[in-house]
Amino acid sequence: MIERKSWPVPAIFGLIQKIGAVEQAEMDSTFNNGLGLILVVSKNEADGVMRALKSMGEKSFVIGEIRKGARGVTLRD
Numbered sequence: 001m002i003e004r005k006s007w008p009v010p011a012i013f014g015l016i017q018k019i020g021a022v023e024q025a026e027m028d029s030t031f032n033n034g035l036g037l038i039l040v041v042s043k044n045e046a047d048g049v050m051r052a053l054k055s056m057g058e059k060s061f062v063i064g065e066i067r068k069g070a071r072g073v074t075l076r077d
Contacts, residue, residue: 001065001067002063002073002074003076004075006061006062007033008034013034016031028075038063064076
């Protein structure tokens with residue numbers, strides 16, 4: 001389950017979507033809306049991983065969680 005509002009989407013992606021009349025699903029699958037890399041880690045390790053990334057000058061965000069259910073990704077507004 002990924003929460004759309006859990007990271008700042010760079011303005012360029014809104015511009016691409018508007019000018020190109022690109023559907024949200026295409027923006028999600030093609031551009032990742034500004035997320036360059038997603039790491040999946042346990043809740044117990046998340047703070048340590050985020051601290052390590054920050055120490056390397058990287059920004060990080062908790063964007064969702066894994067839930068039991070059908071395989072796949074759900075994006076929630």
